[in-house]
Amino acid sequence: RFEQVTMAPADPILGVSEAFKRDESEKKLNLGVGAYRTEDLQPMVLEVVKKAERKMLESGENKEYLPIEGLAAFNKATAELLLGADNAAIKENRVATIQGLSGTGSLRLGAAFIQRYFPGTTVYISNPTWGNHMNIFNDAGVPWKHYRYFDPKTVGLDFEGMMADIENAPDGSIMLLHGCAHNPTGVDPTPEQWEKIADLIEKKNHMAFFDVAYQGFASGSLDQDASSVRRFVERGMEVLVAQSYSKNLGLYAERIGAINAVVSSADAAARVRSQLKRIARPMYSNPPCHGARIVANVVGDAKMFDEWRAEMQEMAGRIKTVRQRLFDELSSKDKSGKDWSFVLKQIGMFSFTGLNKAQSDNMTNKWHIYMTKDGRISLAGLNLAKCEYLADAIIDSYYN
Numbered sequence: 001r002f003e004q005v006t007m008a009p010a011d012p013i014l015g016v017s018e019a020f021k022r023d024e025s026e027k028k029l030n031l032g033v034g035a036y037r038t039e040d041l042q043p044m045v046l047e048v049v050k051k052a053e054r055k056m057l058e059s060g061e062n063k064e065y066l067p068i069e070g071l072a073a074f075n076k077a078t079a080e081l082l083l084g085a086d087n088a089a090i091k092e093n094r095v096a097t098i099q100g101l102s103g104t105g106s107l108r109l110g111a112a113f114i115q116r117y118f119p120g121t122t123v124y125i126s127n128p129t130w131g132n133h134m135n136i137f138n139d140a141g142v143p144w145k146h147y148r149y150f151d152p153k154t155v156g157l158d159f160e161g162m163m164a165d166i167e168n169a170p171d172g173s174i175m176l177l178h179g180c181a182h183n184p185t186g187v188d189p190t191p192e193q194w195e196k197i198a199d200l201i202e203k204k205n206h207m208a209f210f211d212v213a214y215q216g217f218a219s220g221s222l223d224q225d226a227s228s229v230r231r232f233v234e235r236g237m238e239v240l241v242a243q244s245y246s247k248n249l250g251l252y253a254e255r256i257g258a259i260n261a262v263v264s265s266a267d268a269a270a271r272v273r274s275q276l277k278r279i280a281r282p283m284y285s286n287p288p289c290h291g292a293r294i295v296a297n298v299v300g301d302a303k304m305f306d307e308w309r310a311e312m313q314e315m316a317g318r319i320k321t322v323r324q325r326l327f328d329e330l331s332s333k334d335k336s337g338k339d340w341s342f343v344l345k346q347i348g349m350f351s352f353t354g355l356n357k358a359q360s361d362n363m364t365n366k367w368h369i370y371m372t373k374d375g376r377i378s379l380a381g382l383n384l385a386k387c388e389y390l391a392d393a394i395i396d397s398y399y400n
């Protein structure tokens with residue numbers, strides 16, 4: 001029976017952390033997973049999270065089951081953080097929000113919903129994208145294809161290619177869009193390009209499915225980072241949006257996020273909510289409460305919200321500082337005249353270095369620097385002290 005089971009391959013991102021743990025070199029550096037580290041390269045729990053947890057402990061909250069759709073105060077807070085508290089769609093009760101198991105679980109609920117209610121519809125995913133996107137839609141039984149996104153020649157957005165692929169997709173397709181801080185490229189459309197993308201999606205009767213995993217990490221402003229989603233909603237377009245609090249509140253292991261369906265009537269929202277619950281019930285019955293209460297406390301309290309913003313800006317600021325230092329080191333060490341300014345232009349947690357698989361292997365095998373094989377490095381796992389070493393490794397790998 002079980003003898004016939006074959007070994008599954010290691011996950012391309014989490015497998016990197018496992019290989020890092022096995023490396024005994026003192027020089028080793030883990031730039032694989034997108035998880036924030038302090039300047040001492042230690043994991044960090046936000047002060048505002050600890051404060052919320054103390055408050056929760058003091059008020060003696062119990063461990064009773066949450067409803068299938070999750071904590072009401074969380075669902076309210078998360079939709080308001082996404083769309084803005086005074087958004088018309090919220091006021092008109094046109095938003096169906098269900099607490100999910102972080103970004104991944106929320107995407108998976110959205111994918112299951114698509115499989116059930118829009119069967120046969122193809123989801124278009126950027127090339128490249130976060131590796132798990134493909135797994136999620138595969139496992140949900142949803143057909144997917146790529147749309148062009150990144151142009152290695154300009155190290156920027158292939159806007160023409162992207163628009164052509166959206167245009168050529170059959171009417172009524174679904175476009176998976178990264179709300180901000182595209183993973184792995186760090187390249188986002190400009191506001192003008194977003195407007196054109198929205199025009200075309202509307203014209204083609206497509207639907208946008210936003211993945212918002214880095215709200216607050218792109219521009220430093222929570223509102224501005226949600227502007228792509230809000231633009232679609234303000235135009236009256238229906239959207240699905242998955243949210244994650246892994247990165248912006250550092251709640252990785254709490255598995256807290258949400259799936260939101262912004263639809264055209266309160267009546268449809270109630271029906272969509274009921275069906276999302278029906279999908280969640282046989283999968284995991286109801287979601288965990290701890291992270292939901294933290295988010296509800298922080299987002300729902302003006303003072304704690306400000307403290308969160310300050311801590312998030314500190315995280316984003318540290319990443320910008322190492323980004324700048326890495327650029328400076330690369331520029332001063334590389335005598336070939338190559339333009340490394342793309343490192344500065346990219347936003348969010350990552351830098352997409354342009355290193356190919358063989359070069360990425362050299363980074364790991366020779367320099368003990370762990371990264372994904374697509375050439376992505378997580379700047380959230382880098383500190384100032386290691387920038388020079390990293391620049392040496394990148395230049396060695398690039399030119400040899």
Ligand code: PLP
Pocket residue numbers: 034101102103104105130178183211213243244245246252257
């Ligand atoms: N979507 C993108 C683009 C991501 O980069 C990530 C995490 O790295 C996620 C979703 C989901 O992460 P989580 O399930 O921890 O919220």
Ligand code: TYF
Pocket residue numbers: 013014032033034035104130132183
């Ligand atoms: O670094 C990234 O892109 C993420 C990290 O369950 C991650 O893939 C790791 C585990 C997980 C979700 C995301």
